[in-house]
Amino acid sequence: MGYEEAALRRVRELKNQEKVRILALETSCDETAAAVVENGRTILSNVVFSQIDLHELYGGVVPEIASRAHMEACDRVVDQALREAGMTLEETDALAVTRGPGLVGALLTGVNCMKGLAFAAEKPLIGVNHIEGHVSANFLTSPELEPPFLCLVVSGGHSHLVEVTGYGEYRLLGQTRDDAAGEAFDKAARVLGLPYPGGPRIDKLAEEGNPEAFTLPRPKTEGPYDYSFSGLKTAFLNLVHGMEQRGEELPKADLAAVFRRAVCEELTGKAERLLRDRLDRGERPAMALAGGVSANRELRRRAQEMCGRLGVPLYMPRLELCTDNGAMIGAAAYYRLLREEIAGLRLNAEPALRLI
Numbered sequence: 001m002g003y004e005e006a007a008l009r010r011v012r013e014l015k016n017q018e019k020v021r022i023l024a025l026e027t028s029c030d031e032t033a034a035a036v037v038e039n040g041r042t043i044l045s046n047v048v049f050s051q052i053d054l055h056e057l058y059g060g061v062v063p064e065i066a067s068r069a070h071m072e073a074c075d076r077v078v079d080q081a082l083r084e085a086g087m088t089l090e091e092t093d094a095l096a097v098t099r100g101p102g103l104v105g106a107l108l109t110g111v112n113c114m115k116g117l118a119f120a121a122e123k124p125l126i127g128v129n130h131i132e133g134h135v136s137a138n139f140l141t142s143p144e145l146e147p148p149f150l151c152l153v154v155s156g157g158h159s160h161l162v163e164v165t166g167y168g169e170y171r172l173l174g175q176t177r178d179d180a181a182g183e184a185f186d187k188a189a190r191v192l193g194l195p196y197p198g199g200p201r202i203d204k205l206a207e208e209g210n211p212e213a214f215t216l217p218r219p220k221t222e223g224p225y226d227y228s229f230s231g232l233k234t235a236f237l238n239l240v241h242g243m244e245q246r247g248e249e250l251p252k253a254d255l256a257a258v259f260r261r262a263v264c265e266e267l268t269g270k271a272e273r274l275l276r277d278r279l280d281r282g283e284r285p286a287m288a289l290a291g292g293v294s295a296n297r298e299l300r301r302r303a304q305e306m307c308g309r310l311g312v313p314l315y316m317p318r319l320e321l322c323t324d325n326g327a328m329i330g331a332a333a334y335y336r337l338l339r340e341e342i343a344g345l346r347l348n349a350e351p352a353l354r355l356i
């Protein structure tokens with residue numbers, strides 16, 4: 001029996017097994033991360049090796065450096081994840097890896113690493129969509145959460161409002177027409193001279209600033225649940241450059257607070273419109289946040305306030321599960337495995353893979 005036939009047979013057995021433990025690897029951008037996750041819900045280990053130090057010097061992720069660093073770190077991170085879970089590779093039930101979207105070289109490193117392990121250890125392999133991973137981080141933090149629910153996906157590359165209609169099933173309700181929220185945070189941070197990655201730095205600085213020190217125009221979009229951040233970014237750039245030209249010292253904390261307020265107001269404003277529309281239709285929606293920007297303190301506070309006011313349950317990943325990690329890939333993989341959606345050895349990196 002060939003590898004693929006054996007893998008499918010194994011998956012059919014696993015579907016009836018009480019405990020399914022998946023070893024997952026994530027290498028789509030600048031973290032080499034591996035984890036062991038049980039039944040898509042319980043983290044047995046979660047190891048994240050961040051490359052921030054390597055890219056900081058360049059003010060952003062350098063794809064070539066990322067690929068090489070993933071290659072060097074993969075085996076070590078996988079070994080550590082197994083060790084921390086108290087397991088051997090043989091004892092795992094299946095393997096999973098991010099197949100896209102992301103940097104092609106970075107993705108390929110992970111895909112090749114896991115294909116090799118899957119073939120050698122004769123384990124089924126699941127190729128996971130990175131964005132589905134972010135959404136699935138909620139299953140790790142909130143064991144009671146089940147579809148359907150609405151989800152605001154906000155990362156370095158995405159700003160989407162989606163409806164999770166079932167495990168692995170999505171309906172796109174709105175999306176950004178230009179920049180993603182994370183991208184906007186990173187660019188604004190650069191304008192303020194803050195080091196990469198900018199989002200978390202703006203967030204921290206903003207805690208000490210006055211969000212009403214300046215005003216920024218609010219974005220206009222066509223679709224009721226669509227986003228736009230490029231106008232906001234340009235207005236912010238002009239505000240800062242104007243101050244620089246006048247030789248004024250930049251009130252960085254205030255500027256960070258003003259920008260963060262504008263982005264978060266936009267994010268929760270559209271989410272609120274969606275929730276109100278659903279409530280008006282007599283539905284009882286639930287809301288989740290996902291992606292790196294869901295670590296943002298103001299976004300979390302605003303989402304809590306909004307959902308509390310509307311009487312809508314809110315789910316948010318624990319902070320360390322908001323940004324890239326292996327556990328979220330293991331969680332998403334479990335539900336793909338239940339649908340027998342496994343990858344063959346022809347699995348390839350898909351840098352522009354979409355969720356919907």
Ligand code: KG4
Pocket residue numbers: 029130134154155156157158181182183185186197198199200203291292293294295296297322323324
């Ligand atoms: O989800 P993620 O780790 O990677 C992608 O899939 O893109 O998201 C990274 C993005 C970066 O743009 C980063 O600046 C932003 O999330 N981010 C934040 C915060 N933490 C991470 N943005 C605002 N506030 C934060 N606390």
Ligand code: ZN
Pocket residue numbers: 130134155156291292323324
């Ligand atoms: Zn991500």
